[in-house]
Amino acid sequence: xxxxxxxxxxxxxxxxxxxxxxxxxxxxxxxxxxxxxxxxxxxxxxxxxxxxxxxxxxxxxxxxxxxxxxxxxxxxxxxxxxxxxxxxxxxxxxxxxxxxxxxxxxxxxxxxxx
Amino acid sequence: xxxxxxxxxxxxxxxxxxxxxxxxxxxxxxxxxxxxxxxxxxxxxxxxxxxxxxxxxxxxxxxxxxxxxxxxxxxxxxxxxxxxxxxxxxxxxxxxxxxxxxxxxxxxxxxxx
Numbered sequence: 001x002x003x004x005x006x007x008x009x010x011x012x013x014x015x016x017x018x019x020x021x022x023x024x025x026x027x028x029x030x031x032x033x034x035x036x037x038x039x040x041x042x043x044x045x046x047x048x049x050x051x052x053x054x055x056x057x058x059x060x061x062x063x064x065x066x067x068x069x070x071x072x073x074x075x076x077x078x079x080x081x082x083x084x085x086x087x088x089x090x091x092x093x094x095x096x097x098x099x100x101x102x103x104x105x106x107x108x109x110x111x112x113x114x
Numbered sequence: 115x116x117x118x119x120x121x122x123x124x125x126x127x128x129x130x131x132x133x134x135x136x137x138x139x140x141x142x143x144x145x146x147x148x149x150x151x152x153x154x155x156x157x158x159x160x161x162x163x164x165x166x167x168x169x170x171x172x173x174x175x176x177x178x179x180x181x182x183x184x185x186x187x188x189x190x191x192x193x194x195x196x197x198x199x200x201x202x203x204x205x206x207x208x209x210x211x212x213x214x215x216x217x218x219x220x221x222x223x224x225x226x227x
Binding site: 032034036041042043044045046049089091095099100101102103104105106107 | 118120145147149155156157158159162164169170172205207209213215216217218219220221
């Protein structure tokens with residue numbers, strides 16, 4: 001019940017295309033859903049996050065869509081660029097638990113080809 | 115921009131030896147975390163630390179593990195007697211308060227021989 005399932009495992013997108021990564025969770029107590037971007041040799045860096053009181057959040061080319069009834073959320077990267085090539089992790093946390101420990105998905109390796 | 119720093123970047127240790135991984139969280143942050151990532155697998159929570167005590171820990175964080183904030187700036191993870199399966203990337207993270215996000219360091223790659 002603590003799992004966060006992420007797909008696809010890897011994704012190849014043409015420059016200028018839309019990258020879509022999906023996540024699903026089971027624990028309805030989760031109420032904070034961040035996405036992290038990780039480049040080789042670096043730690044995860046927060047990209048964008050959403051709470052279940054909104055269905056969509058957009059920051060620049062990055063959009064999170066959230067479907068509370070389906071317990072699913074997704075990351076859309078518009079106009080994907082080669083510099084977006086990285087591993088993306090979705091995560092979930094319970095704010096009421098105090099520590100906000102993050103439960104991560106397995107990650108998606110995105111390659112944007114010119 | 116302030117960042118979480120971790121040292122060393124790579125630690126090689128013989129099985130059975132003790133190892134200490136060091137982290138300097140962002141200076142005004144109040145919550146501290148350790149996560150690990152075994153090669154090819156997902157990032158897993160180990161422990162959270164607040165107000166000088168452990169607030170939550172996972173089942174991975176057994177008696178071989180301990181954390182300490184020895185002074186106002188460092189946060190350490192000690193593995194008492196390392197095993198081969200402890201080989202992983204260990205990430206430290208810190209958070210200011212409330213709903214603020216966690217900021218991660220670049221990790222320490224721990225290799226157990």
